Amino acid sequence: MAYMTWSFLPEHVHTPEATALRRDYYDDVASRYWKRPATEAEVDDGLANDGVELLTPPTGQFLVGRYEGKAAACGGVLLLDAERAELTRVFLRHAFRGTGGAGTLLGRLEDAARDLGARRMVLNTRLDLVEARALYTRHGYGEIPAYCEGPYMDIWYGKDLQAPQA
Template structure:
């Protein structure tokens, strides 16, 4: 029996898989916030002019996670300065959670941040996204002072990046 593994690849945010994953991400976080299902129009509005085009070199990176060949998750890295990068749109579809992909996706995004020259990663999230907050803390992120503001930003985390381990 073949072992199913996670595969991560850089991808433009406008490919069909990346677009579908970004829509699923926005649907989940918006629906949880509004405590009702988001409509397709609300998702379209939320994704319009959201800055995702910056998640490409030289200002960033966007990765698609696949499990057994199926698009399962995504995440982005955005350079905020010479040596600091923000993790954003970190998401795994519910059907793929609990299979080790979230931690692997974080490690992949950290490697992408290093490749862009970052020595520190930061991120922001909402207090109600408890699973995400637990994931970040489990992987070495600590609460930091706010580095940005916005309507859906309630808690901020940061992590120093060390050179990637070599095998």
């Protein structure tokens, strides 16, 4: 049996693979929210002016995860201030779930936040995104008071970023 591997590297949000992953992410979360498939126009609208240009140093970072070379996951961190980074656009394509990529992606995003100088990670999500919520709590994120507001935010999480183990 061959050993399957994940790799995660920073990538500009507008490369073809990063764009496809971002479209899949938005389609997934919008379709779940609306309880029907999102249209191409709705995905286009959701991605327009969504602030992803900030997901590059020095204000953030965007990672693409590949499983055996296939683009399968993405996520970003955005510096909110000198101490905090926000976790955003964390997504694994459904076909790659259960392969160990989600936890590894989360760890790499935490490393990216530390590299940008953050000492704490925060995020917001929706109550219906139960898989994401389970991932965050499994990796040490606890519920915190709201640090921002918006129509698609139901719950907020935070975690202090410790120095990585040597």
